[in-house]
Amino acid sequence: MELKLDETRPFNLDHTLSCGQVFRWEKIDRWWEGVVEGNVIRITQERDRLLFRTNHSAEDCAEFLKNYLRLDDDLPMILSSIDKDSWVNSAIQKFHGLRLIRQNPWECLISYICATNTNIPAIKNRILELSKRFGDEVTFEDKVFYTFPEPQELAEADLDELKSCGLGYRAKYVLKTAKKIKASPDLLKAFKSLEYEELRKGLLSLAGVGPKVADCITLFAFDKLEAFPIDVWVRRVMYQRYLKKEIPQYPKTGRAKPLTGSEYDELRSFAWRYFGKYAGYAQQYLFYHIRIEESRRMSG
């Protein structure tokens, strides 16, 4: 099956799935494969065409992908609105067509609780292990996939079994939050009607969700394009490229001080003044840019 892309709606599948916002897609010679909303999808891009195969109905899948890949966003308008300087401009040139993804709130919530204080390969492993142990098996084109577990499946899990998925100390947060969602199944739906700040407060009340995780969830799963999640990488970009000063350091060791709540809020409001209401898109381009640049530096 295929999905035609409007030439006025630039889209780049590789950038969109590689930029670090989602953890359950894997590229195997030209085709990306993933499990979303319980369905297996294999997808690849040929210029202005998205080719895909799925174990579900193709028509439904095409509609799903339009929404999931945010093909409804007016990307040229958004990019021109955040195109404020040469550095973000080079990110826009390099990763043109990168779009945010509309993720499932529940999966996004648990995934980002699992994503604290660690790196992307480890996060992917955790999500995969969680799905193997607590999700359902789905076979597609002779390959076995696993759906992301439902709230009650994680809520009823044993703490040590969660830990054995590599969650470490995050296991208790996942368990506690899963129990809360199981106890109030409509909570995430109710969150959809909230504005950004109220939604953020609601998310912050969940175990394992701090400012950074909350902002990732508001941006990736609740359409809050003004959200500006700040991790160590975005913090570096902000200081190096915009504030033009050193990250706060300990005098003796020279190590960076951890990001405080008030510093987080200052950086966030700077981003809003500077980038405007699509700051979340700017964040993703900046984030991917510095990550790519850093990985080039590491490998020489």
Place this chain on the structure above:
DNA sequence: CAGGCG
């Protein structure tokens, strides 16, 4: 040593 949180 890493894409924070309680």
Place this chain on the structure above:
DNA sequence: CCTGG
């Protein structure tokens, strides 16, 4: 503080 890259 857990764990793995």
